[in-house]
Amino acid sequence: MSVIELKNLTKQYGKARGIENVNLNIEQGEIFGFIGPNGAGKSTTIRTLLGLLHPTSGTATIFGKSCFEHPEVRKELGYLPSEVFYYDNMRVIDLLKYSASFYKKDCTKRIHELAEAMNLDLKKKIDDLSFGNKKKVGIVQGLLHEPKLIILDEPTGGLDPLMQQKFFELIREENKKGATVFFSSHILTEVQKMCDRVAFIKEGKIIQLEKISTLQANNYKKISLETKSSLDLGVFNLDGVSNCKMKGNTANFMYRGDINTIIKRISELELLNISIDEPDLEEIFLHYYEKES
Template sequence: MNIIETNNLTKYYGKTKGIEDVNITVKEGEIYGFIGPNGAGKSTTIRTLLGLIFPTSGYAKIFGKDCIEKGHEVRRSIGYLPSETFYYERMKVWDLLNYSASFFKGDYTNRINELSEVMELDINRKIEDLSYGNKKKVGIVQGLLHKPKLIMLDEPTGGLDPLMQKQFFNLIRKENQEGATIFFSSHILSEVQHLCHRVAIIKDGSIIQVEDIATLQKNNYKKIMVKGENLSIKPFDFKGVTNLTLENQTLKFFFKGDINQVKEKLQPYKIKDLLIEDPTLEEIFMHYYE
């Protein structure tokens, strides 16, 4: 079952493009990464999915229901953390979270306490006394307190220190293991690489690649480093080779194609060291953007 499905989803702000012809599907139980630099269209996509802004054309469905026509229904089962959170400054954290819980049926007292303990959040403090990172923790607890079926995270780790980021990722994995689907927007590629099953890369408001993490790395180019005597750039300047450099008797380049071609080029040389490895997600990302 697809939890999220879009068809040519487009949003213009007047004549300015937000997103155009965005087509993505997110499967039930998936942790789906949505990556791109600031201004690429990540937040616009999420806000359109949530019905916070209306699309110019195309449509989106969540749980098989139209995000605009049935928005009030689908939002009951969604937990949302925006990239920036704003609250009533003079409220206590506990009062704010209880107010948020009142929109859902049931008693969420234990759930609020459990999540606050995991995130090391002091629920007795006033919002105005919290740092940016602690306000982000409030948003995390608020977004998860009702055990949503779909969790939508827009740049969720801003303001969190490294130890708290680890706590947060462990929490998200636990929610996923208990059945929640995760849609995770970020420009920090290491986060996506270690957390997500699949990733969509967005550039200038359009999706340029959708792939699972392992396949994206496997089917992409290889990073190659060669150390040897009297190496020359010229023999290695052939189709499939990019980012070719030679410095201190060390040849470095990216290659996509039949690795035997590289092997043939190396035969005339006395090789001291050879390293062939998969690129990081960040290197793949930069390759697509360049």
């Protein structure tokens, strides 16, 4: 069953770019990653899906229903926006109880469990909280009613590494209980740790859809090396090598494939220096974007 289904979803802001012909199907029980640089269209897609923005064309459904035509479907989901804003004079516990009142169920125990897990002081006023602690409030608010679908838009901003780890543990627990997770981020490593599949979006368009297992099995490496003598132009003429830049006795390139193959070729050289790193997200996007052009 498709929990989320987007068909040619388009949102235009006059002459400004929004999203164009976004097509996605997210199955029940998946943790699905939606990744792209800031401004790529991630939040626009999510807000249009939720009925917070009206699409220019195309359709978006949750559990087979449009949020515009069936707003009650939102009761089955938890949503954490990239930025959270609250009434400052409320205490955390009062805000969360108010949020829980919309679901017509007793969420008191769950609120306290989540607050303890996230080290959140329920007695504090909202305006006394740091940005990171306000994000914790948003996390508890999104999970307190044990939703069937969890939508997370850049969820870790403001959280320290320990809280990020606890947050991901919470999400995994919810997924094990049957929740589907739609997880937007611009941080590739987060998505790689959490997700089953991932869609890449750039400039409002989906440019690649992959299983994480495939992404990991054929992971990109960023290789830079320096040799004792000048390099021949054909030395890295191998499948999987891209964006190769050579100058004198230095070479910089991207490699995707069996790491043993490239290491065997490099071992034939007399090296002065070498580094093998994970490429940053922009470099991976550039490769996908050029491939799709």
